[in-house]
Amino acid sequence: MADYEAVNTPMATVAATGLRKRVLNITVDEEWTANPKSYLHQTQDGTHEAVEIPSEDRQPIIDKLAQPKVLLGQWMATAVCGNDVLSSCSYSSGVVALQAGVLSFAGFCVVSLCLFMYRFVYEEVVTAIPLNGGSYNALLNTTSKRFAAVASCLSILCYMATAVISATTGVNYMTILLPNLNVVWTTVGVLGAFAILMLIGIKESAIVSTIMFFTHIITLTILCVASIIYTIKNPDIITSNFHNVTYPEVNYMGTTLKGDIWTALFFGFSAAMLGVTGFETSSNFIEEQQPGVFGKTMRNMWAITSLFNISIAVLTFGVLKMEGDDGIIKNSNYVLAQMGLVACGKWAQTLVVLDAFFVLCGAVLTSFVGINGLVRRLASDRVMPQFLIQKNKLRGTCHWIIISFFLIASSLVIILDADQTQMAGVYTYSFMSMMFLFATGCILLKLKRQDIPRQVHAPWWCIIFGMTLVFIGFLGNLLGNPKTLMYFVSYFIFVLLVVFGMLERVFLLRVLVVVTNLLFKDKAHRLPAEQVLIDNDELSKTNVQASPALEQETSKVSALVRNIKAIKNAPVVFFIKRADLVTLNKAILYVRANESTHILRFVHVYPEQTVEALETVEQLKEMIAMYDRVYPKLQLDFYSIVGEFDPVTVEWISQTYGISTNSMFL
Incomplete structure (x- = not known):
């Protein structure tokens, strides 16, 4: 951490306001250890790694991404959801x-x-x-x-x-x-x-869906046409339904x-x-x-x-009455089939039944x-x-x-x-x-x-x-x-319980650790309730070196602790374009609020090593180092990568560091 002993935190230059660029010199107290020695928090300080993507690594990814992808046109897409x-x-x-x-x-x-x-x-x-x-x-x-x-x-x-x-x-x-x-x-x-x-x-096949979709449209069209013809030939039904209106209870x-x-x-x-x-x-x-x-x-x-x-809502009352064995109430589970039977006979009913099925x-x-x-x-x-x-x-x-x-x-x-x-x-x-x-x-x-x-x-x-x-x-x-x-x-x-159980899985596992240690601990040595859990957002200045007694890693809870470590050690990536304290802080706050990890990796991608680009890298390095101290329970790593920011680079990062693209944010 010698590089992080004095941290410069430059502010973005604001043009035409009369404000000057400010540099804050922050001295880090090396005698105070910010990192608790606990499986609940990060165990090492953030690091900086400068990387250049080898050209031979990009080509296989380019070839993979260049493979033609079959995309759905207007009617196939309509058919898939239209069914x-x-x-x-x-x-x-x-x-x-x-x-x-x-x-x-x-x-x-x-x-x-x-x-x-x-x-x-x-x-x-x-x-x-x-x-x-x-x-x-x-x-x-x-x-x-x-x-x-x-x-x-x-x-x-x-x-x-x-x-x-x-x-x-x-x-x-x-x-x-x-x-x-x-x-x-x-x-x-x-x-x-x-x-x-x-x-x-x-x-699911888009072609099969399209065939089914248009078959269904043809069937409904036949049913509607047959119902219109029947209604014209038998106007007394629709007249009776609309003139002698009795609304359902x-x-x-x-x-x-x-x-x-x-x-x-x-x-x-x-x-x-x-x-x-x-x-x-x-x-x-x-x-x-x-x-x-x-x-x-x-x-x-x-x-x-x-x-x-x-159309069907109108034609239903042109073909069927509400009451009776042939009516809507008696056949409410298969009204369309009953319309086909009355309007056009058994063959139309069979067609509607098979089409509907x-x-x-x-x-x-x-x-x-x-x-x-x-x-x-x-x-x-x-x-x-x-x-x-x-x-x-x-x-x-x-x-x-x-x-x-x-x-x-x-x-x-x-x-x-x-x-x-x-x-x-x-x-x-x-x-x-x-x-x-x-x-x-x-x-x-x-x-x-x-x-x-x-x-x-x-x-x-x-x-x-x-x-x-x-x-x-x-x-x-x-x-x-x-x-x-x-x-x-x-x-x-x-x-909802399954989903939120997953989102709060670290807390639930911690509860199981506490309960297990509590049940298998001698009564004479049990702690009072207020010492069982320590809030995640408070740092104990007197004892940051270890977990609370009932959250200690023991043989009884080793499996639970392994799961907690696996969850918390899964890194999250945030791509950062420019050196901006506000954006960095928002990213950290988002991860703290929404993710269970304690490892956040900031990635800055730049095309070539110009003076301006290297200055941005240096500023980001210092800012992230500062935030690594401000948030001691997070490990904030910084990766500066020379290359083009494109899908190929994102995929290379995913493959190289074993991080899913779903764990990457902009």
């Missing part, structure tokens, strides 16, 4: 009709307006931060990791609810052709079949209320949000889309879902693929347990993710007894909560990250009005079916 969104027509029409009656179309019109505004919200965020991850990624770049983790929990629930309601609805449609099917266990079987396919290594906080126009509009709109669930899917694979495609994808999804949802199975596959990618991202970001991304040697798939997802999804099917309405409620809660958080991320992006360029700027009125509609929809589902909230909250808390 998820458009498949919801198969189950939303019946659910909305039970709440709004003949005003179902009005609910879908308001939802269409909401999505129209959210298009711009999604486009602003994604064009500013074009990375996979959806709402999690948006909040990760504007708030703390803990807040972003909440969004990730909602994303997990969305994927789970998508798989569950899609599988259940598909099986319900198949009961028309196979009446003796047990819906609950057949649904579990469908989920299990896709889990096995994922374990084998099947991947609604459940209000467990009490049945007589329906009227206001309950139909309010609860109908809330239920109609189910018809566009999956709208956020496109933002989860933005890196696989060609430049400029995302906005077109959002436009296509909005237009197609609005067209079919509103296959497109809904496609949505199940999308859920498995999506959850696999999301959890791998979260595990790489140290938000989910690392064992989840272990790959089996046989097929190279992440079996723990697939098996865990299957078990959780199956438990929801069994607990809810495959009740499609309750499942729809869980799905809608998750979807709308995530939509609200995404808009929150857009607001924070406008306020905190104005420097990031973006192709679209969502108007403030769009954001506020869109969030208001989403909140109203959430409130309507809460008031209309409060029992479903219990299931949503239960699963949300379960996922």
